[in-house]
Amino acid sequence: MIQKRAAFEDLQQHTDFIDRHIGPGEADRKAMLAALGFDSMDAFIKKVVPGAILTNEALKLDAARSEPEVLDELHKIASKNQVFKSYIGMGYYNTHTPTVILRNLLENPAWYTAYTPYxxxxxxxxxxxxxxxxxxxxxxxxxxxxxxxxxxxxxxxxxxxxxxxxxxxxxxxxxxxxxxxxxxxxxxxxxxxxxxxxxxxxxxxxxxxxxxxxxxxxxxxxxxxxxxxxxxxxxxxxxxxxxxxxxxxxxxxxxxxxxxxxxxxxxxxxxxxxxxxxxxxxxxxxxxxxxxxxxxxxxxxxxxxxxxxxxxxxxxxxxxxxxxxxxxxxxxxxxxxxxxxxxxxxxxxxxVYHGQEGLKTIAQRVHRLTAAFAEGLRKMDFAVRTTSFFDTITVRTGNRTQEIHEAARSRAINLRPIDSDTVGLSFDETTTPEDLAVLWSVFAGTGKTVPSFAAVEQETSDRADRIPAAIARTSAFLTHPVFNTHHSETQMLRYLRMLADKDLALDRTMIPLGSCTMKLNATTEMIPVTWKEFGNIHPFAPLEQAQGYQQLITELEQMLVACTGYDAVSLQPNAGSQGEYAGLLAIRAYHQSRGEGARNVCLIPSSAHGTNPATAQMVGMKVVVVQCDERGNVDVADLKAKADEHASDLAAMMITYPSTHGVFEEAVREICDIVHSHGGQVYIDGANMNAMVGLCQPGKFGGDVSHLNLHKTFCIPHGGGGPGVGPIGVKAHLAPFMPGHRMLDNHVAPVCAAPWGSASILPISWTYIKLMGRQGLKEASQMAILNANYIANRLAPHYPILYAGENGIVAHECIVDLRPLKDTGVTVDDVAKRLMDFGFHAPTMSFPVPGTLMIEPTESESKDELDRFCEAMIAIRDEIRAIESGSVTAEDSALRHAPHTAMDIAGEWGRVYSREQAVFPVASLRQGSKYWPPVGRVDNVYGDRNVVCSCPPMSDYE
Structure with a gap:
């Protein structure tokens, strides 16, 4: 009996989501650890993460759940949202997503797992x-x-x-x-x-x-x-x-x-x-x-x-x-x-799908329905206050205002509350004549006769246009052929497929971008995004209609608190840049609340991502640069000197942890203590949080506020360069200064339009955390670090690895230094473009150090994929050695001509290397699905000298 129970538990373990999210299996993990000289993951991690911050405590989260269980739980939460028909407007409207776009773009990983098109x-x-x-x-x-x-x-x-x-x-x-x-x-x-x-x-x-x-x-x-x-x-x-x-x-x-x-x-x-x-x-x-x-x-x-x-x-x-x-x-x-x-x-x-005529038809229909509704209200003796309008009117409702709102909500309708005397309504492409009849009955009250839409429409057909002739559009738009070609579903489907086939996304290959964390965006995590209970809720709907969202938001905030060690979280910032901004605003407001508003200096390491100093100047802070030492760490002596110099006006220090150079800095607690002792606050950029979850917590080792990139660590897909979510976690003393919103009767410095920013994609991160649980999240961090060190170890005999920690180990990413190859004439661009011939997206180029590649494999990539990438990099190094030996010049090499297109191979061939070397540089490319870059190397200089930022005429392609 005991043996059978154990067997069943083993079987259950093998069906866990954790094993599907994390790429390397147990045997591969042991092999990778052995290659690095370790016999266990614990021993390895103790050499990576400084002992002063490494935690042995389990995250205060539930254990991992199965995919069916989590989807079932989330569906129950979603069902608590009440999907009312919204006439609130104010910049948010019901719309029909064409199903061909829904299925083949929004739900298509070829589109949603792609990265910014750098x-x-x-x-x-x-x-x-x-x-x-x-x-x-x-x-x-x-x-x-x-x-x-x-x-x-x-x-x-x-x-x-x-x-x-x-x-x-x-x-x-x-x-x-x-x-x-x-x-x-x-x-x-x-x-x-x-x-x-x-x-x-x-x-x-x-x-x-x-x-x-x-x-x-x-x-x-x-x-x-x-x-x-x-x-x-x-x-x-x-x-x-x-x-x-x-x-x-x-x-x-x-x-x-x-x-x-x-x-x-x-x-x-x-x-x-x-x-x-x-x-x-x-x-x-x-x-x-x-x-x-x-x-x-x-x-x-x-x-x-x-x-x-x-x-x-x-x-x-x-x-x-x-x-x-x-x-x-x-x-x-x-x-x-x-x-x-x-x-x-x-x-x-x-x-593209609707074209000029389709869009005009939609707009005219919306306008005619709005005009008909307004006329019907006038017949019912209501005063419509708006005279010239497109889709929105305001109506004087007097002492019946509350009664009308209640009648509307009894029919699952939300009108826009304006004041005790007035109601607003905005119509959209989903509105029907039947909707107007229901609305008229709401305004009329019980037992009252309401107009007939057909009668109103017929009576007003000659004067239904409420757009003054003086401001009616007369100019053409969307005349380019792209907006006049793909109107059938077949055409649209093929156009979307053609575009997707040109791109590399995570559905094809690893995207090893340093500081960008391109990891698995699991299908189970993505499925709830298109549920109507999440998709069809207006952001200004009464809170009682969004109880499912409120539960999900509260639970996700608590999960992120558990992961970070902070005391409170705001999910409002809808990008990492907005999270940075909200974090520095909170610090600024905190100083002001203490009568120290003159503190305006922000210390920023020289290695920082450029958004850090850009954000500091946006909140009125003066940037003072702190130097880094030869190992890429913050120069503590320089920090002390700068902190002393600005002791009276020091507001904050912004650091990234692990560092932008991909290292767990040993002195992080000392850095935080120095800033605090001089009256400043510590902002820890959470771009690299994927290396810390379950291992260490910024809120526990000195951070006062961090922004998190949910599109990095917590699996919201990058979508080709957005969407993102950049919430902030704060210690208790900064909590009163997190962004508020008028919807919540809290007007503290909102940083975006909606109370909870990009709320409809929060179920992705909620689902990810539920699926991984406390142990899975820790394992993900461990594997992200192991994968990066495995790559660094394999590439080290061929390329210098620029920075490492005290024990010669990197964090979750490594920097390959190509600068020693300068004399060969090979550039970082050459290596990046040549990787495309191997079917890979290049790592991050020339950041944080010019002439380098920063590689972050994430935990999702298997050992086979890591080896394939390393073999590509090693093959490229062999091509560089051929240049070093004089066998070929850089100008004549495959590196300089990369990437190679199908047209290259089909055309005349007068190069010193073979067609086979150009497009099949390793044997594995013959066996799989070869990716063909659609264009040759793009001329950036020409593009900046001849800036064209709209569709060129079709004659340009002839």
């Missing part, structure tokens, strides 16, 4: 889709250039404010915001403005600008109450003051309204959410930012441009790389280092 040759598919997004935005807004998306509409408005301050010639410190803007946008703009000394003035744009000196103006189009204003005069008056004008515009409305670029706006911003992206309790959604071509080098975010490859053919790439934070650092124009790529691609494909 290596353009293997990212041509998602780059083309993002170029479509930029073209769509430019066409609809009437602007000349757009970026590849921002985080949400509110943060886009905040970015626009600082953009205006840089571009405007006005010396004013005032930014004017129309009172008709969405309130969540106004709140985020105020958060961003205060630390940099900008005064936000909110008022009526028709009167308040008179006599006001300002550098920028923000307008909402259509306005919060649905009114469509003719802003031409307002723009002219603003320009007369030297101010720039930002217009927050609804993309669907712009199919019918004069675009901002045509009435003189300098910037257009907004959300692309209603182009097929679910509500998701607030996100993630793609925002857009568009401006004039003359301002392109100051525009925040990522920009996709058109260049040429080594054959002179068109090729896409990320343009304007001089704005990278690791180059500009504290002089960066923004700390946003990514985009909402997956969501921008969904919106892009929504426009």
């Amino acid at each position: 290596q353009p040759e293997i990212s041509q598919g998602r780059l083309e889709s993002l170029l479509n997004f930029q073209t769509m935005v430019c066409d609809l807004t009437g602007m000349e250039i757009a970026n590849a998306s921002l985080l949400d509409e509110a943060t886009a408005a905040a970015e626009a404010m600082t953009f205006c301050q840089r571009v405007s010639k006005s010396k004013s410190k005032v930014f004017f915001v129309s009172q008709d803007c969405f309130p969540q946008t106004i709140d985020v703009v105020r958060t961003r403005a205060e630390p940099i000394g900008v005064e936000v003035v909110v008022g009526d744009h028709r009167t308040a600008l008179d006599g006001l000196d300002c550098f920028g103006v923000l307008l909402q189009y259509p306005a919060l109450d649905g009114e469509i204003h003719d802003y031409a005069d307002t723009v002219a008056r603003a320009h007369g003051k030297g101010a720039l004008v930002v217009v927050a515009a609804d993309l669907l409305a712009l199919t019918l309204l004069t675009p901002p670029g045509e009435f003189g706006a300098d910037v257009a911003i907004g959300s692309a959410q209603r182009f097929g992206v679910p509500l998701g309790y607030g996100g993630p959604h793609a925002a857009y930012f568009a401006t004039k071509d003359a301002n392109k080098r100051l525009m925040p975010g990522r920009v996709v441009g058109v260049s040429i490859d080594s054959h002179g053919n068109k090729a896409y790439r990320l343009a304007l790389q001089t704005r990278e934070q690791h180059i500009r650092r504290e002089k960066a124009t923004s700390n946003v280092c990514t985009a909402q790529v997956l969501l921008a691609n969904m919106a892009s494909m929504y426009a």
Whole structure:
């Protein structure tokens, strides 16, 4: 009996998710440890993690659960959410995600497991889709250039404010915001403005600008109450003051309204959410930012441009790389280092699928239904306060306001509460005539007669358009063939497949990017994202309707507290950059609360990621650089000197742990103590948390606040460059200063539009933690470290490994130094591009040290895959040795001509190496599915000299 029980438990263990998430099996782990000279994982980890911070305590989390159990539990939680029909609007709308896009983009790992397209040759598919997004935005807004998306509409408005301050010639410190803007946008703009000394003035744009000196103006189009204003005069008056004008515009409305670029706006911003992206309790959604071509080098975010490859053919790439934070650092124009790529691609494909006529039809239908509903209300003697509108109206409801809200909720409907006298409604593409009948009955009350939609529609057909002729759109948009070709499902399906086939994502190969943690995004974790109970909840729905979300959020916060050792967590920041910002805002507010607001110096190691200094300047802090020693560690002596020098004004120190150089620094407790003893707070960048979960806790060894990248450590997929989630964990004394939101009656410095940021993807991390449990999370950290050291050990005879800890061991990533190869003429770019011929995405290039590759394999990769990567790197080293021996020059080598395309092989061949060496440099490539890069090496210099950031005409391809 005992023997059978043991056998059953063994069988159960082999079906655990942990074994499916972690790549190497038990035998491979032993072999890898033996190669490193260790006989056990515990002995190995004790040599890696400093004893002063290594914990022996198990995480205060549940044990691992099976996939069916976790999905069943999560479904029960989701069922506590009540999916009401929402008419709340305010920038969030119901939408239909075309199922061909749902299945073949949002649910397709070829799209959602891809990384930011820093290596353009293997990212041509998602780059083309993002170029479509930029073209769509430019066409609809009437602007000349757009970026590849921002985080949400509110943060886009905040970015626009600082953009205006840089571009405007006005010396004013005032930014004017129309009172008709969405309130969540106004709140985020105020958060961003205060630390940099900008005064936000909110008022009526028709009167308040008179006599006001300002550098920028923000307008909402259509306005919060649905009114469509003719802003031409307002723009002219603003320009007369030297101010720039930002217009927050609804993309669907712009199919019918004069675009901002045509009435003189300098910037257009907004959300692309209603182009097929679910509500998701607030996100993630793609925002857009568009401006004039003359301002392109100051525009925040990522920009996709058109260049040429080594054959002179068109090729896409990320343009304007001089704005990278690791180059500009504290002089960066923004700390946003990514985009909402997956969501921008969904919106892009929504426009491709529907085209100009399809979008206009959707918009006209929404508008006609809104107009019909307003007319029906008038027949019922209600005063509709909005006169010119697209999809939103406000209605005077007097002493029946509460009764109407209650009647609506009894029918699972949410109206927008405005005040005790007024109700608002926003309509969308999901609204039907039947919905209008239900709404009329809500307003009419029990037993009252309601209008007939058919009758109202017939009576108003000749006057149903409530858009004034003076601001009705007359210009064409989406005229490019890409928006006029793929309208059948067959065409769309094949277009999506064609683009996906051009790219390398985790569904094809390991992506060994240092500091980026590209690990398994398990299918079980992804499945709940598209459940309607998570996808169809408006972020401003009453809390009692979102009890499932509230439970999930609370539980995830508690899980992250257990993992980090902090006392509280905020899930609001919707990217790592926003987490950094929220963390430094909390430190700043803490000092102010103690009467020490003059503390404004932020110490940052020279090795830090560029977002750190960029964020510090955004909260009004002065950056002081702390040097690193020859081993890549923080120079403690220099830190002490700088801390002493700035003892009276030291606000914070930002460090990354393990360090940006991939090392567990022994002196981390001493570093934290030095900062604390001089009155500062310690911000620990959580980008490398994947090496710490279950092993050590930043909240226990000296951190006051950390941001976490849920898209790194906790399995939210990168989606081709976004979405992400960057929550912060804080010690108790900083908890009162975490970001708040007006929905929670807590107005403390919100950093994004929705109360819980990108809430709809939080189930991914919740599921991951539940599946792994306390032991699985620890094993994941251990294996991430073991995999990195195994690679470092295998490559060390061939390449120098730049940094290691006290025991000659790296953390979760290692840096391969290519600088000694400089005399051969081989560059880090050559090695990165040659890896593509082996079917690999290159590691992180030239960060944190120029001329190096930083490799992070994660725990998800098997020993076979690690060996395949090492064999590729060793084969490349042999090709470099051929250059060193004089057998071939760098210019004539396969390295310099990489990557090799199918057209290379099919064309004339006059090279000194064989076609076989070019495309089958190792035997295993003949046996598997060979990846063919779609373009040759992209010319970055040409792309920056000839910046083209929208779809080129089809004649360019002929």
